[in-house]
Amino acid sequence: MDLIEAKRVSKSFGGLQAVADLTFNLRKGRIKGIIGPNGAGKTTIFNLISGILSSDSGEIFFKGSLLNKLKPYQIAYLGISRTFQNLQLFDNMTVVENVMVGLHTRTRSEIVHALLRLHQSREEERRIFEQAYETLRLVNMESRAFEMVSGLPFGEQKLVEVARALVSDPEVIMLDEPVSGLTTQEIERLDDLIRKINAQGKTILLVEHNMRFVMNICEEVLVVNYGKMIAEGNPSQIVSNQDVINAYLGEELSIA
Amino acid sequence: MGYAGQVSLGHAAFFGLGAYTSGVLTVKFGFNPWVAFVAGIFVTAFIAYIIGVPSLKLKGHYLAMATLGFGSIIQIIFVQWRSLTEGSSGLVDIPGISIGGFKFNTDLKYYYLVWIFAALAILLSLNIVQSRVGRALKALNKKEIGAEAMGVNTAKYKVQIFVLSAIYASAAGSLYTHYITFLSPEGFTFLFSVLILVMAVFGGLTNIWGGVVGAVSLTILPEFLRAYKDYDIIVYGVILVMVMMFMPNGILGLVESAIQRIRAKWVVKG
Numbered sequence: 107m108d109l110i111e112a113k114r115v116s117k118s119f120g121g122l123q124a125v126a127d128l129t130f131n132l133r134k135g136r137i138k139g140i141i142g143p144n145g146a147g148k149t150t151i152f153n154l155i156s157g158i159l160s161s162d163s164g165e166i167f168f169k170g171s172l173l174n175k176l177k178p179y180q181i182a183y184l185g186i187s188r189t190f191q192n193l194q195l196f197d198n199m200t201v202v203e204n205v206m207v208g209l210h211t212r213t214r215s216e217i218v219h220a221l222l223r224l225h226q227s228r229e230e231e232r233r234i235f236e237q238a239y240e241t242l243r244l245v246n247m248e249s250r251a252f253e254m255v256s257g258l259p260f261g262e263q264k265l266v267e268v269a270r271a272l273v274s275d276p277e278v279i280m281l282d283e284p285v286s287g288l289t290t291q292e293i294e295r296l297d298d299l300i301r302k303i304n305a306q307g308k309t310i311l312l313v314e315h316n317m318r319f320v321m322n323i324c325e326e327v328l329v330v331n332y333g334k335m336i337a338e339g340n341p342s343q344i345v346s347n348q349d350v351i352n353a354y355l356g357e358e359l360s361i362a
Numbered sequence: 363m364g365y366a367g368q369v370s371l372g373h374a375a376f377f378g379l380g381a382y383t384s385g386v387l388t389v390k391f392g393f394n395p396w397v398a399f400v401a402g403i404f405v406t407a408f409i410a411y412i413i414g415v416p417s418l419k420l421k422g423h424y425l426a427m428a429t430l431g432f433g434s435i436i437q438i439i440f441v442q443w444r445s446l447t448e449g450s451s452g453l454v455d456i457p458g459i460s461i462g463g464f465k466f467n468t469d470l471k472y473y474y475l476v477w478i479f480a481a482l483a484i485l486l487s488l489n490i491v492q493s494r495v496g497r498a499l500k501a502l503n504k505k506e507i508g509a510e511a512m513g514v515n516t517a518k519y520k521v522q523i524f525v526l527s528a529i530y531a532s533a534a535g536s537l538y539t540h541y542i543t544f545l546s547p548e549g550f551t552f553l554f555s556v557l558i559l560v561m562a563v564f565g566g567l568t569n570i571w572g573g574v575v576g577a578v579s580l581t582i583l584p585e586f587l588r589a590y591k592d593y594d595i596i597v598y599g600v601i602l603v604m605v606m607m608f609m610p611n612g613i614l615g616l617v618e619s620a621i622q623r624i625r626a627k628w629v630v631k632g
Contacts (some may be wrong), residue, residue, distance in 0.1 A: 194508025
């Protein structure tokens with residue numbers, strides 16, 4: 107079943123065609139990677155799916171319903187969560203509070219409940235605190251739960267973002283350059299984590315520059331250049347594709 | 363403003379709306395002050411909502427400008443709608459406030475009445491901070507896109523908190539009216555909005571108590587500056603500039619970071 111379906115989507119910024127007539131799909135349960143040279147439009151694709159940008163033309167569907175007119179927060183409610191290449195963590199909060207914001211879609215308390223500190227509101231707080239803490243445990247970050255997120259090293263901040271995206275139990279998780287800036291050990295940890303959550307039934311779409319990582323973990327890879335799709339297929343098809351090799355001009359592609 | 367990071371220069375107008383609704387309804391229509399108080403809250407909340415929905419789409423300086431413009435318009439209405447407000451000659455003989463037979467007719471009694479409301483306002487604010495809504499506000503303050511991507515309807519929460527803070531201002535305005543028993547439009551100008559803003563920044567924006575500390579210290583400060591006679595305004599200005607330069611997080615911000623530093627030292631030693 108297709109969870110996400112993009113049909114002939116285009117987006118330009120002034121004269122720059124960031125995404126051009128792009129059609130692709132994301133099947134349930136897959137780990138799919140989007141690769142391409144710098145400025146190929148990969149992050150723009152993410153921003154179009156999550157509603158941060160709206161497309162000039164074309165349609166994007168999630169489980170058959172059109173996303174085009176929806177606001178980012180509405181798309182989050184549907185069950186699509188994401189991380190950001192340039193982190194979007196809330197520096198004014200602790201690690202666990204950041205993850206608790208990720209449970210916004212799973213909680214109901216509104217301003218009146220909060221003002222009067224109603225039972226429902228307090229109950230909810232306790233529940234989501236525990237849930238957030240559990241998710242931090244999953245990414246091995248529980249020891250940092252009460253530290254300010256701004257004080258953490260970059261690699262750990264990325265793990266907090268992953269936890270925040272994961273905690274609401276979304277159907278699709280989009281990871282924007284999850285391993286850039288991470289050490290080899292951190293990459294291995296993240297690789298394990300992604301496989302683990304994929305095994306639990308989560309569908310994953312990721313943008314990444316690290317070829318080794320992508321070719322290792324993804325079942326399907328979409329290659330874009332200048333906003334256009336130049337190839338799609340499994341990793342072994344991609345590395346032997348002449349257009350892909352040309353686009354990366356001299357860069358070495360290997361599965362190893 | 364502190365938690366959600368939205369700058370309003372129109373809060374003098376909300377204060378004024380509360381004050382004038384209370385004044386006009388009690389003087390011209392013989393309403394009970396408490397009924398007028400509640401009416402003021404409804405009027406102000408409604409107007410804040412109408413203003414908030416379009417203007418909160420603006421960010422930073424643009425939002426400040428829009429609320430500034432709104433404040434000026436309201437102030438002009440206070441001056442010009444003479445049949446209700448008596449214009450710049452002012453609304454006089456506003457009745458005092460009482461509960462049952464108990465009249466709040468001395469400064470001390472009124473002092474306690476105001477503190478009851480202030481305590482209530484602080485309590486409600488603290489409740490919000492420690493909630494899903496408070497977290498959403500803190501989130502959208504720092505990273506609006508990140509907050510949206512987590513499901514936070516940023517537009518909705520901004521309007522809600524704007525309306526709530528307008529309600530606070532209105533309540534304060536009504537209490538002021540029945541204390542001072544005389545209203546003229548000069549009290550509700552742009553300068554008063556700036557003063558409210560400065561109090562918040564001075565005390566510290568990252569904490570509800572910051573507003574309290576700021577309001578108290580900036581009310582007391584001019585009393586001490588009387589010693590400088592005509593130069594008091596200059597000294598006042600210099601103090602504000604110094605605070606902004608050396609304590610960008612306000613007085614409480616400074617206290618917080620000092621505590622953190624001491625704690626860090628303890629941890630290292632321990």
